[in-house]
Amino acid sequence: MYISTFHLMPHRELPDDFEKRYSSVWVTPPFHELADAKRVGQYYNWTFDELIAAAKAGSDGICTNEHHQNAYGFMPSPNLMGSVLARATDGLDCAIVQMGASLPATQPPIRIAEEYAMLDCISGGRLVAGMPLGTPMDINMCYGVTPMEQRERYREAHDLILKAWTSREPFAWNGKYTQLGMVNLWPRCIQQPHPPVWIPGSGSTSTLYYAAQHNHCYCFLSYFGYQAALRSVEKYWSVVQETGRDLNPYRLGFLQLVTVAETDEQAEKDYAKHVEYFYHKGLHVPPEWMGVPGHQDYQSLSNAMRNPMIANAFTSLKEKRFKDFLKDRYVICGSPATVRDQLKDLVGKLKVGNLMVLLHIGSMPHELTLKNIDLFFREVAPAIRPTWDDKWENQWWPAGLRKKAAQEVTA
Amino acid sequence: MTAPTDHHVTVWQEKITPNIKVAGSGSPVVFLHGAGGLVWDAFLDQLAERHTVYAPEHPGTSVGDPDAISHLDSLWDLVLYYYEIFDALGLKSVPIIGHSFGAMVAAELAASNPERVSKLVLISPIGLWREDIPVVNWMIITPGSDLPKYLLRDPDGPIAKQMFGTPDPEGMIRMIWSMGCTGKFVWPIPDKGLKKRIHRIQAPTLLLWGKQDRLVPPAYAEEFASRIPGSRIELIDEAGHLPTVEHPAQVAASVEGFLA
Numbered sequence: 001m002y003i004s005t006f007h008l009m010p011h012r013e014l015p016d017d018f019e020k021r022y023s024s025v026w027v028t029p030p031f032h033e034l035a036d037a038k039r040v041g042q043y044y045n046w047t048f049d050e051l052i053a054a055a056k057a058g059s060d061g062i063c064t065n066e067h068h069q070n071a072y073g074f075m076p077s078p079n080l081m082g083s084v085l086a087r088a089t090d091g092l093d094c095a096i097v098q099m100g101a102s103l104p105a106t107q108p109p110i111r112i113a114e115e116y117a118m119l120d121c122i123s124g125g126r127l128v129a130g131m132p133l134g135t136p137m138d139i140n141m142c143y144g145v146t147p148m149e150q151r152e153r154y155r156e157a158h159d160l161i162l163k164a165w166t167s168r169e170p171f172a173w174n175g176k177y178t179q180l181g182m183v184n185l186w187p188r189c190i191q192q193p194h195p196p197v198w199i200p201g202s203g204s205t206s207t208l209y210y211a212a213q214h215n216h217c218y219c220f221l222s223y224f225g226y227q228a229a230l231r232s233v234e235k236y237w238s239v240v241q242e243t244g245r246d247l248n249p250y251r252l253g254f255l256q257l258v259t260v261a262e263t264d265e266q267a268e269k270d271y272a273k274h275v276e277y278f279y280h281k282g283l284h285v286p287p288e289w290m291g292v293p294g295h296q297d298y299q300s301l302s303n304a305m306r307n308p309m310i311a312n313a314f315t316s317l318k319e320k321r322f323k324d325f326l327k328d329r330y331v332i333c334g335s336p337a338t339v340r341d342q343l344k345d346l347v348g349k350l351k352v353g354n355l356m357v358l359l360h361i362g363s364m365p366h367e368l369t370l371k372n373i374d375l376f377f378r379e380v381a382p383a384i385r386p387t388w389d390d391k392w393e394n395q396w397w398p399a400g401l402r403k404k405a406a407q408e409v410t411a
Numbered sequence: 412m413t414a415p416t417d418h419h420v421t422v423w424q425e426k427i428t429p430n431i432k433v434a435g436s437g438s439p440v441v442f443l444h445g446a447g448g449l450v451w452d453a454f455l456d457q458l459a460e461r462h463t464v465y466a467p468e469h470p471g472t473s474v475g476d477p478d479a480i481s482h483l484d485s486l487w488d489l490v491l492y493y494y495e496i497f498d499a500l501g502l503k504s505v506p507i508i509g510h511s512f513g514a515m516v517a518a519e520l521a522a523s524n525p526e527r528v529s530k531l532v533l534i535s536p537i538g539l540w541r542e543d544i545p546v547v548n549w550m551i552i553t554p555g556s557d558l559p560k561y562l563l564r565d566p567d568g569p570i571a572k573q574m575f576g577t578p579d580p581e582g583m584i585r586m587i588w589s590m591g592c593t594g595k596f597v598w599p600i601p602d603k604g605l606k607k608r609i610h611r612i613q614a615p616t617l618l619l620w621g622k623q624d625r626l627v628p629p630a631y632a633e634e635f636a637s638r639i640p641g642s643r644i645e646l647i648d649e650a651g652h653l654p655t656v657e658h659p660a661q662v663a664a665s666v667e668g669f670l671a
Contacts, residue, residue, distance in 0.1 A: 295591075
């Protein structure tokens with residue numbers, strides 16, 4: 001089991017009545033009414049400090065991602081974040097997990113090939129190359145990409161980036177969305193033929209297939225707990241089998257909100273309001289924006305409309321309170337023992353190899369976040385880390401940081 | 412009333428076989444539907460009493476063929492694709508009636524090759540842009556609650572109830588997919604250069620607009636009229652963005668009068 005710490009870099013101090021006064025946390029919230037640039041600078045630096053603290057506490061990887069025009073998590077450039085983190089974690093066995101630069105929003109996409117190669121060089125070969133499709137809010141609404149072109153742009157960019165990394169000779173790229181007469185990447189990655197590729201997703205059928213077909217790690221970014229995710233994850237494992245791949249659990253990444261305190265009671269006291277803040281304010285988005293027309297292909301759209309589980313989960317968020325989020329395990333929160341048990345349950349049921357934990361949630365202040373990180377890596381992580389090590393190697397992890405599977409070690 | 416029949420032609424290097432709804436008899440007219448997809452309604456029924464109405468479904472929106480849209484990438488492709496359909500139907504020069512998105516396409520067809528379009532009826536067209544009265548992006552409006560406010564003069568009336576009253580997953584899939592397939596040519600702002608080409612339109616042109624259109628405000632009628640030589644505006648009172656649905660008989664009578 002590999003455990004990475006994810007950070008969204010959210011606005012931590014939205015007003016109490018935010019979701020009543022404003023129509024959305026994404027795309028439209030007015031910066032000048034809601035934020036202050038100096039304070040935002042503090043958020044970025046807290047984010048760095050929290051991720052670096054996680055790395056020092058033993059996190060196997062640290063993750064940043066890309067979102068635009070929002071208070072939910074605003075790192076428009078995850079590679080700026082990753083660059084600082086790569087340097088600051090020099091000498092630690094910690095992967096720089098970029099989850100990452102959005103392929104359809106970057107033009108020309110070799111910019112991502114270049115920046116990821118820079119990060120791989122700076123980090124000494126510790127990069128995990130996330131290749132997100134991007135949300136409709138980010139890519140279609142903020143960055144103007146035509147929804148129906150998003151997946152096709154993504155696929156072309158993916159192919160171009162991999163070719164730019166692996167081709168020994170300069171080549172011409174005559175794509176539908178990108179034409180380049182001479183691609184000759186500088187720098188090249190330390191990791192050869194290329195860094196491991198992770199594809200984040202939220203259950204779209206076509207993304208499951210894409211990850212399996214290309215032998216990449218599929219990362220289910222779930223906010224609705226692992227019970228709600230079970231159906232999508234089972235579908236993923238059946239797709240993996242269908243495409244003739246092995247059932248290596250490291251093919252699957254899973255994101256889980258986790259908060260730890262000394263006791264269950266203390267955990268509720270420490271974290272309840274921050275969890276509610278996250279679900280009530282951080283995910284305050286008109287549900288139909290998640291499915292802007294054309295963003296999903298026809299099959300995914302049909303599946304989503306006939307089984308509107310995610311949409312229903314979104315629309316019912318405001319009615320739920322901490323106890324509901326706890327009960328449905330949207331958040332795994334409690335004493336170290338409680339969190340260990342529930343995470344073991346999650347990992348076993350979903351067959352997750354690459355667990356990502358969100359240890360800063362919503363409005364959590366810096367000190368509380370550091371406490372959560374410390375308790376998690378001291379009291380929880382050691383108990384779940386050995387999972388899968390008897391049999392499987394994480395082929396989706398930088399080779400220089402990989403543990404050997406026990407079978408191979410003894411062989 | 413004549414029920415429309417489905418007619419198929421194969422075009423675009425034999426990659427697309429659009430479904431074309433055809434009804435009536437008499438001189439031909441083409442109807443190009445709006446972003447929500449083709450619905451054969453009372454307006455088209457009435458039109459079919461004196462004309463042969465050809466109503467092609469936008470590529471991708473025909474049942475069973477959602478991926479047809481993947482063969483057309485740009486507005487240029489779409490314009491040439493329609494000329495091929497006209498060729499296949501034997502329509503050398505034909506009146507075109509378009510609604511909203513379909514009206515923008517109709518205007519592009521008339522501007523690209525004036526010889527193919529004998530008369531032009533633009534009902535609440537998109538295609539131009541004014542910063543002071545931006546066209547609302549219909550693709551990001553909540554369908555159940557907010558869309559009726561932008562589409563209909565009376566968002567709580569019987570038409571709204573009929574269109575949006577009962578949740579219907581299959582209907583929603585059709586509408587959302589249709590918006591995606593049409594949105595491919597206009598996202599995120601429906602100004603794709605028509606203003607540079609619109610002066611080429613030679614067909615006599617009727618601009619029909621709902622007086623209470625909140626999606627594309629009627630001020631746009633002047634924008635179109637001032638750019639299309641000899642065009643005429645007719646405003647429909649008590650109508651929003653869907654005048655053919657809100658006042659089918661009146662709109663059909665106006666169109667017929669213009670075509671006669």
